[in-house]
Amino acid sequence: MKKGVILAAAGLLALGLADAGPARAAEITIGAQVPTSGSEAPYGIDMLNAIRMAAGEINAKGGVLGEKIDILPGDSACDPQAAVNAASKLVSQGVTGVVGGYCSGATLPTLKVYGDAHVPFVITASNSTELIGANPGNAFMINSTGFDQVKTAVNLFKARGIKTLAIINEGDAYSANLAELTRTAWEKLGNKVVDYEVVSKGQQDFSPVVTRIRQRNPDAVFWTAYYADGALLIKQLRQGGYAGMIALGDGNNSPKLFQLAGAAAEGVFCFSNPTANFLPEAKTFIENYQKQFHQPPGPYSALSYDGMMLMAHAITVAGSTDRMKIIAALKQTDNFPGISGPISFTPQNTLARSNFVVLLAKGGQWTLYTGPGAPGAK
Amino acid sequence: MSEAAVRLGRPGWSIRRALGVVVLLAALAAVPGFANNYYLEVLSEAWFYVLLCLGLNIVVGFAGLLDLGYAAFFAVGAYTAGIVTLRLGLSFWLSLPISVVAASIAGVIIGGPTLRLRSDYLAIVTLGFGEMVRISVRNLAVTGGASGLVGIERPTLFGYHLDSIGAYYYVFLLLAVLGVVASHRLENSRIGRAWKYVRSDEDAARAMGINHAMVKLAAYILGAIFAAIGGCFYAAKMTAISPETFTFNQSLLILLGVVLGGRGKIPGVILGALVIVIFPELFRDVGSMRMLVFAISLLLIMLFRPAGIWPEKWR
Numbered sequence: 001m002k003k004g005v006i007l008a009a010a011g012l013l014a015l016g017l018a019d020a021g022p023a024r025a026a027e028i029t030i031g032a033q034v035p036t037s038g039s040e041a042p043y044g045i046d047m048l049n050a051i052r053m054a055a056g057e058i059n060a061k062g063g064v065l066g067e068k069i070d071i072l073p074g075d076s077a078c079d080p081q082a083a084v085n086a087a088s089k090l091v092s093q094g095v096t097g098v099v100g101g102y103c104s105g106a107t108l109p110t111l112k113v114y115g116d117a118h119v120p121f122v123i124t125a126s127n128s129t130e131l132i133g134a135n136p137g138n139a140f141m142i143n144s145t146g147f148d149q150v151k152t153a154v155n156l157f158k159a160r161g162i163k164t165l166a167i168i169n170e171g172d173a174y175s176a177n178l179a180e181l182t183r184t185a186w187e188k189l190g191n192k193v194v195d196y197e198v199v200s201k202g203q204q205d206f207s208p209v210v211t212r213i214r215q216r217n218p219d220a221v222f223w224t225a226y227y228a229d230g231a232l233l234i235k236q237l238r239q240g241g242y243a244g245m246i247a248l249g250d251g252n253n254s255p256k257l258f259q260l261a262g263a264a265a266e267g268v269f270c271f272s273n274p275t276a277n278f279l280p281e282a283k284t285f286i287e288n289y290q291k292q293f294h295q296p297p298g299p300y301s302a303l304s305y306d307g308m309m310l311m312a313h314a315i316t317v318a319g320s321t322d323r324m325k326i327i328a329a330l331k332q333t334d335n336f337p338g339i340s341g342p343i344s345f346t347p348q349n350t351l352a353r354s355n356f357v358v359l360l361a362k363g364g365q366w367t368l369y370t371g372p373g374a375p376g377a378k
Numbered sequence: 379m380s381e382a383a384v385r386l387g388r389p390g391w392s393i394r395r396a397l398g399v400v401v402l403l404a405a406l407a408a409v410p411g412f413a414n415n416y417y418l419e420v421l422s423e424a425w426f427y428v429l430l431c432l433g434l435n436i437v438v439g440f441a442g443l444l445d446l447g448y449a450a451f452f453a454v455g456a457y458t459a460g461i462v463t464l465r466l467g468l469s470f471w472l473s474l475p476i477s478v479v480a481a482s483i484a485g486v487i488i489g490g491p492t493l494r495l496r497s498d499y500l501a502i503v504t505l506g507f508g509e510m511v512r513i514s515v516r517n518l519a520v521t522g523g524a525s526g527l528v529g530i531e532r533p534t535l536f537g538y539h540l541d542s543i544g545a546y547y548y549v550f551l552l553l554a555v556l557g558v559v560a561s562h563r564l565e566n567s568r569i570g571r572a573w574k575y576v577r578s579d580e581d582a583a584r585a586m587g588i589n590h591a592m593v594k595l596a597a598y599i600l601g602a603i604f605a606a607i608g609g610c611f612y613a614a615k616m617t618a619i620s621p622e623t624f625t626f627n628q629s630l631l632i633l634l635g636v637v638l639g640g641r642g643k644i645p646g647v648i649l650g651a652l653v654i655v656i657f658p659e660l661f662r663d664v665g666s667m668r669m670l671v672f673a674i675s676l677l678l679i680m681l682f683r684p685a686g687i688w689p690e691k692w693r
Binding site for chain 1 (some may be wrong): 416417423436517543604616658669
């Protein structure tokens with residue numbers, strides 16, 4: 001009967017799992033869906049820190065509706081199945097709302113989980129255009145989508161007299177999507193994409209690409225993937241004698257690019273979501289963040305901070321923790337003053353303005369580009 | 379098994395044992411009545427991995443062929459469902475027979491050229507096969523490239539729309555039970571004994587007249603079908619699939635479930651699958667350290683139970 005005993009024990013273990021779902025009361029709980037394990041964990045922890053910091057500041061001022069805010073982290077691990085588990089757990093724990101969302105692929109399937117439970121979800125980083133169609137109406141994207149980045153890029157290219165373009169991506173969801181959207185938009189204007197390359201992640205030697213680019217000699221090269229490989233590409237392009245414009249997608253706004261690319265990075269353009277150091281409103285945010293976590297804020301910290309503040313604001317406006325009322329309040333957000341700029345939403349619940357900025361590499365660091373073709377410049 | 383136990387039709391099945399199984403199944407079927415969505419989500423994932431691990435167990439456990447690319451078959455199933463419903467606009471249910479055919483072809487593709495390979499060499503080829511499938515789906519237009527397929531319709535069964543986690547709990551529980559029954563029947567069949575013979579000594583098996591090529595191919599094909607059917611329902615449940623789900627890590631995780639539980643032993647494999655799904659969730663409250671805690675607990679299990687939690691008795 002030993003087998004039977006073990007089977008029964010396994011069954012009990014499975015059942016025992018089922019009665020532990022604690023619903024915390026008396027506090028307003030907000031879920032933070034960010035990757036805290038896996039390769040994207042550094043970004044996720046930056047976001048979680050900022051969300052906790054915002055909640056701390058709100059609580060120090062007496063909380064929301066007289067209640068303290070409690071943050072419940074849900075580790076999405078940048079993996080769809082893990083994210084769905086995390087989301088279901090947050091819903092089961094009775095969160096009033098959720099803030100976060102980093103990897104678009106992992107955020108996508110959670111939209112339905114939150115949608116079914118009518119949980120308001122402020123998405124602070126994920127910005128794939130596929131999220132827009134899949135949104136059941138309860139999710140709000142406060143980071144600009146790929147469409148806005150393409151617009152920013154095309155404007156800059158036009159203003160700088162670019163006619164022919166080479167686009168290089170790594171074939172992953174994010175960089176391929178950005179490359180494809182840019183190609184479509186660029187060709188629609190009657191301009192030419194003379195070279196469209198897909199390289200593999202972690203590739204060290206770009207000489208075939210450099211040779212082709214030298215032959216076809218485009219006015220600008222647009223790299224849509226991430227900085228680690230981008231830095232090598234920049235170096236090899238310049239060494240190969242390419243003198244045209246180099247522009248980089250928003251996965252390249254890391255200062256580490258300069259350590260890898262060195263002097264070759266000088267004069268390179270980069271499109272970026274608003275990182276804290278280029279936001280005039282974020283000075284105290286940076287100081288407080290540094291003080292609390294002993295490191296500078298990450299690229300999505302400012303947006304995550306705004307996301308939490310916006311959620312608290314919406315709960316206050318709704319006047320209750322009724323999720324439907326909070327969703328309605330979020331929907332009506334009108335120029336909410338975030339540190340990354342004012343927040344309003346389009347009918348599709350995406351950010352009503354483009355928050356992309358153009359950075360220019362100058363003297364070994366990123367500076368805000370304000371010349372012709374910069375967002376907001378005439 | 380007590381002497382007094384009344385024998386049923388099949389040897390080894392006492393009334394008490396049959397009763398135990400019925401009670402266990404009834405308890406599992408009752409879970410959605412009181413468990414919240416989180417537990418249903420985790421348990422559905424657990425049943426899903428039970429199915430995958432049982433499928434891989436046919437290849438690794440019964441036939442003794444090390445396979446490091448099993449996620450490829452899972453991908454074949456998931457993408458078949460995605461392509462059939464999204465690109466061809468056919469019913470989801472049609473994707474089941476189609477994916478079985480596709481998985482069989484994939485099983486022959488990996489099984490055929492590797493018939494004469496053993497151990498490490500076989501592992502390397504299967505690893506390469508897994509990566510080839512993943513990179514192919516990442517670069518083909520029909521599989522949606524790197525973004526994968528989004529917006530897969532959830533199926534309807536007898537007028538009931540499979541749209542809630544409760545429904546998928548039953549779907550995956552049913553699949554897992556079918557997987558157990560099929561594995562059990564296969565293990566005690568002529569081909570099951572042939573697998574174990576080939577595993578123990580391939581040359582002796584051939585000398586005794588076992589067609590080792592057919593036997594090995596059958597193991598690959600049957601294992602692939604388990605994963606493909608699971609993959610179809612995975613696609614329906616998640617409604618979105620992308621190449622990132624089918625990495626080498628996925629293959630490794632499924633293999634881990636099989637080895638951890640005890641290869642070749644059906645209850646052991648079920649336990650192993652439950653461990654790889656439920657442990658990381660149990661440690662969710664540990665926060666960023668949870669995968670470390672998971673890894674340490676796996677190490678401890680392997681240190682104290684080197685043949686798996688519930689190993690097969692070799693006869």
